[in-house]
Amino acid sequence: MDYQTHEVRDIDVLVIGGGIAATFAAIKAKEAGARRVVQVDKGTVGKTGNSCFAAGVIHVCFPEDDLDDRLMRLTRAEGYLAQQDLIQDHLQDSYPILEDMRRYGVRLVMNPDGTYGRMAGRGAYPVVMFYSTQLMDALRQHAQAIGVEQVNRLYVSELLAGNGEVSGAVGFHQYSGDFYVFRSRSTVLATGSTYYKGIHPGQRDCTADGFGMAYRIGATLCGGEQNDQPANAMPARVDVGPGMNKWMGEGAVFRNAKGERFMERYSPKLKERSGLPQIIAFFCIEARMGRAPILMDATHLGPENMERLYQMLPLPQREFESIGVVKDGKFQKLVEFCPTGPTTRPGVVVDRSYASRTARLFAAGEACSPSAVVTGLAAAATSGARAGASAARCAHDSNGIVGDNGLVGELRERAFGPLARAGGLEPDHVLLELQEAVIPYDVLLLREGSRMERALKRVETIRDQDLPMLGAYDLHYLRLCHEMRNLVLTAELQLKAAIQRTETRNILREDYPFTDNVNWLKWIMVRKEGDRQKWWTEDIPIERYPLAPKREVELAYLWRVPRDLGIVSIQDGRVQWEFEK
Numbered sequence: 001m002d003y004q005t006h007e008v009r010d011i012d013v014l015v016i017g018g019g020i021a022a023t024f025a026a027i028k029a030k031e032a033g034a035r036r037v038v039q040v041d042k043g044t045v046g047k048t049g050n051s052c053f054a055a056g057v058i059h060v061c062f063p064e065d066d067l068d069d070r071l072m073r074l075t076r077a078e079g080y081l082a083q084q085d086l087i088q089d090h091l092q093d094s095y096p097i098l099e100d101m102r103r104y105g106v107r108l109v110m111n112p113d114g115t116y117g118r119m120a121g122r123g124a125y126p127v128v129m130f131y132s133t134q135l136m137d138a139l140r141q142h143a144q145a146i147g148v149e150q151v152n153r154l155y156v157s158e159l160l161a162g163n164g165e166v167s168g169a170v171g172f173h174q175y176s177g178d179f180y181v182f183r184s185r186s187t188v189l190a191t192g193s194t195y196y197k198g199i200h201p202g203q204r205d206c207t208a209d210g211f212g213m214a215y216r217i218g219a220t221l222c223g224g225e226q227n228d229q230p231a232n233a234m235p236a237r238v239d240v241g242p243g244m245n246k247w248m249g250e251g252a253v254f255r256n257a258k259g260e261r262f263m264e265r266y267s268p269k270l271k272e273r274s275g276l277p278q279i280i281a282f283f284c285i286e287a288r289m290g291r292a293p294i295l296m297d298a299t300h301l302g303p304e305n306m307e308r309l310y311q312m313l314p315l316p317q318r319e320f321e322s323i324g325v326v327k328d329g330k331f332q333k334l335v336e337f338c339p340t341g342p343t344t345r346p347g348v349v350v351d352r353s354y355a356s357r358t359a360r361l362f363a364a365g366e367a368c369s370p371s372a373v374v375t376g377l378a379a380a381a382t383s384g385a386r387a388g389a390s391a392a393r394c395a396h397d398s399n400g401i402v403g404d405n406g407l408v409g410e411l412r413e414r415a416f417g418p419l420a421r422a423g424g425l426e427p428d429h430v431l432l433e434l435q436e437a438v439i440p441y442d443v444l445l446l447r448e449g450s451r452m453e454r455a456l457k458r459v460e461t462i463r464d465q466d467l468p469m470l471g472a473y474d475l476h477y478l479r480l481c482h483e484m485r486n487l488v489l490t491a492e493l494q495l496k497a498a499i500q501r502t503e504t505r506n507i508l509r510e511d512y513p514f515t516d517n518v519n520w521l522k523w524i525m526v527r528k529e530g531d532r533q534k535w536w537t538e539d540i541p542i543e544r545y546p547l548a549p550k551r552e553v554e555l556a557y558l559w560r561v562p563r564d565l566g567i568v569s570i571q572d573g574r575v576q577w578e579f580e581k
């Protein structure tokens, strides 16, 4: 292969990713005085990942909001697995970050008197709204304006690390094929989450690359089995993704196949505005009872609701029009909904400065473990901002860029390996196999030990038999091959962690329906040591945090509701479905 190698030297802060966490990291590193900040994205900064598809709402803790109450809600949503000090920092930072966004040119929905126009969405607090893709466009442009160097279309394949320190990253350009070596004093990983390339927008770029890169250099990861949201829910048959928050905020409802508004039964107060763990759990229970499909009914929305929807969700609304779901300014048909692929984040473990446990490596946004960063634009932004500032300090304090022990040659070979097997297995073929193993709702959304063991065996077979045979005809396929490798590793880590957590916390588990606050206030950690995977648990320092649950074992809330409704009973410590008796 005659692709050239380019060295990009003397970088203070290297930021990997083009979403909101990465862009805030780059901006704040620059503001903190870092001289050379380079941001690398496998697509185009601001046009990739989840951030540019976000559905128009930002969850911000305003000075007049009750921060303690918001902390409690987020901590509970995380089943008390949250790093509460980081969540507190995030809530405190979220309003200043919103003001930053405005200063950087992001257009937000404002009241005539100049205050923020907050509106009801899913959740207990009103949300701030923005105008779709303009948000990331404005942030990208601001970063460029203050001197952040952005490199687009460059797929980062590995971190560069030696002697326990990270000294940059390597990857290939997807148009020229040239190999790039970025040498940096500090590095921020902001590569997002994954949903196994489900059908929805934003999911094709979120391919777990950061988890794979971090794992391979021996960084400590955690949280693959849990998340503050097990999945999102989106239209099933239309290529329309974001929007549930807004449709539900405007008054749309969910109905099951029998036409029943089932969320009223499960969650009488918040109904469709319940948290995602509740919505996903109750979707799954309805499906298990044979009452799928789940349908969104927005046919009763009036002109004012529709006007706001067109403002906030112009693309989804137009897509609905194009298939006749919306006509003459009204929803005419019900829309089938489903959970997206299961979300997972076996993310990088970070401390309060977003430093990982590996020297000179920081992480932000959904590349971090879910205990550190809750899902959403605001937390991705606040974590990015802190990570960027910390990385700038680290670069400033460092003596120079550490060597790579001659690794670059090996990493280059690894990067281009699949091109040597042009007749090998196509990555999309392997992707389908992986999706069949992990995406069905009764594997990772409605869990049970033996089902997950079966899925893990399939994943291990894919790992051992398919991955070594992956082949790439060209640079596009080369990227897909690397993404597959990271997705398969992530599925393995997620399933292994999920099998270990023998309880129901915010994801249903049929064989362990209890929440075990005696034995399971723990994080499940993993790290690569040589060729072996080291798994261990660490106690959550709950005594040091403001909020602690009672140290008891109790039937999980998500099972208590269906038990009280007579849908399930608990026998011999397991769930029994009444309709199966």
Ligand SMILES: Cc1cc2nc3c(=O)[nH]c(=O)nc-3n(C[C@H](O)[C@H](O)[C@H](O)COP(=O)(O)OP(=O)(O)OC[C@H]3O[C@@H](n4cnc5c(N)ncnc54)[C@H](O)[C@@H]3O)c2cc1C
Binding pocket: 016, 017, 018, 019, 020, 021, 022, 040, 041, 042, 043, 046, 048, 049, 050, 051, 052, 053, 054, 055, 056, 057, 058, 059, 154, 155, 156, 157, 190, 191, 192, 193, 200, 201, 202, 203, 205, 206, 207, 209, 210, 241, 242, 243, 245, 364, 365, 366, 367, 375, 376, 377, 378, 380
């Ligand atoms: C459809 C949808 C709608 C949503 N709506 C909302 C909403 O309305 N409000 C809200 O608060 N949250 C919303 N969310 C969640 C929110 O978008 C995410 O929490 C947030 O954007 C995460 O930001 P991030 O920067 O961590 O990751 P992302 O935005 O996913 O960015 C990851 C970046 O890493 C890059 N990358 C990955 N691997 C590599 C690699 N190997 N080399 C180089 N670059 C790489 C990707 O190209 C991408 O730019 C939504 C999510 C989805 C999927």
